[in-house]
Amino acid sequence: MNGPATRHDAAPPAGSAGLIDGAADPADEAASLRREVETLRRALAERDAFLAGVAHELRNPMTPILGQVERLLGAAERDAPEGRVAQGLAQLRWLVERYVRRATTLLDVSRVQAGQLALLAAPVPLAEVAAEVVDALAPMAAHAGSTVSVTVPEDLVLSCERLALDQILDNLVTNAIKYGDGGAIAVSGVREAGAARIRVSDRGVGIPLADQARIFERFERAVADPGTAPVGFGVGLWLVRRLAEAMGGTVAVESRPGEGATFTVTLPLHQ
Template sequence: MSSADDDQASVIDELRKAIAVRDDFIAIAAHELRNPMTPIAGQVELLVSRARREQASPALVAGLERLEQAIDHYLRRASVLLEVSRLNAGQVRLEPSTFDMAELVALTTRNYLVLADRAGSALQCHVEPSVVGTWDRLSSEQVLDNLLSNAIRYGAGKPIQVELSQVPDGIVLKVRDEGIGIPVAAQARIFDRFERAGRERTSGGFGVGLWLVRQLVEAQGGKIQVRSRPSEGATFIVRLPRDITRQPSAEHP
């Protein structure tokens, strides 16, 4: 091996070490930033419940609800950082369990009703009854969380549709908005890391949400695609097998 090859190998090794240090720091930072907020979120939840139960002034209840949502948003962003660092390190392992995906989708969608309403969007959910299968529950919830957040953020205050249906080889989840859409040329890279594909002027964020969604979907042996045109909204389509434990790509104990 020549001296130039040695130098190149040394540089590559140093870069790998630097990336590992970065990912470790992100994981530690996300963990430390998220953990103290968990008990705070619990206390705020209790205050909201008490304010409602004791019929406190509407202004006070609304203020506490906004605080609760802000904390939830903070926790979700910290969770995204933690999941990204874990994926980079290959440390995320699925925990398959059998549950009703229809119930999970309906519950998760209901959690976004207030946020959608404040954005001016009517949020509707259409699910087939009793969609039972084996998936990773947390990953499935994170996928829908990210897709709903995007739909509300970029939906321009227009209606948003969530649909869950069964097909012979699994299930299909669709999240459709009627907002600003995604340029056709950008759709090939919309699931890349740090990419917002032409939407960066409308919102902040890490640009890793859809990358994380793709990683979690593919880890369960599924696929995700987007159909969109500028100013005509976007539809994200997730296809998952009925039982991820039968998929060779599913990483589970």
């Protein structure tokens, strides 16, 4: 006589113990996530390489154009310093220089992302660089109805890369002009706690507290609404932060909506 019927459950396949029917294998999910992350990394690397190539192609042809404009401007200023030709060429030179700076910003962004932005510290007089930047941006400030004052001791010398400092100040003053609502802008520099503190202040729209960390990220702007935000890449403040940190410094902002904003960059002093 046959024994009582018994139930024989099939043994689960190896590696699937404890899995519920239809549930995904954690190991498969992890492998899939790793593949997706790697795909995204390759896409970002390709995008940054593309940006670098575009920036290079946009900037390089402008170098001989700028040289020609400067040559013609020099001749016009010798013949008629106050004439319309000289004034027009001066404006054209400023426009070309702004174009080159924007292309350089794109190139710097791609270099930062690729870890290829090497900064060499040297003695740099802050007053000299600040005056150069403010002078270059004078047409933009005048168009916005803003005045820009510079208060920096002549003997305040930083330990940094001059081009990087120029880029930092250019971005901060440009930002102040864009969002300054036509008000006065102040650039100052002081010694504090063994370092140099550079401040760029405006009296414009201000930045809500909730947005003050966000604006230092890539592709973010102080005004989130694309319909009201000034034209730009949204990388200026991100680049300021990365350049300052690369030179052993920091950047911070103090602001209230409707009361303007003050950006403070701290950089090492030249010993």
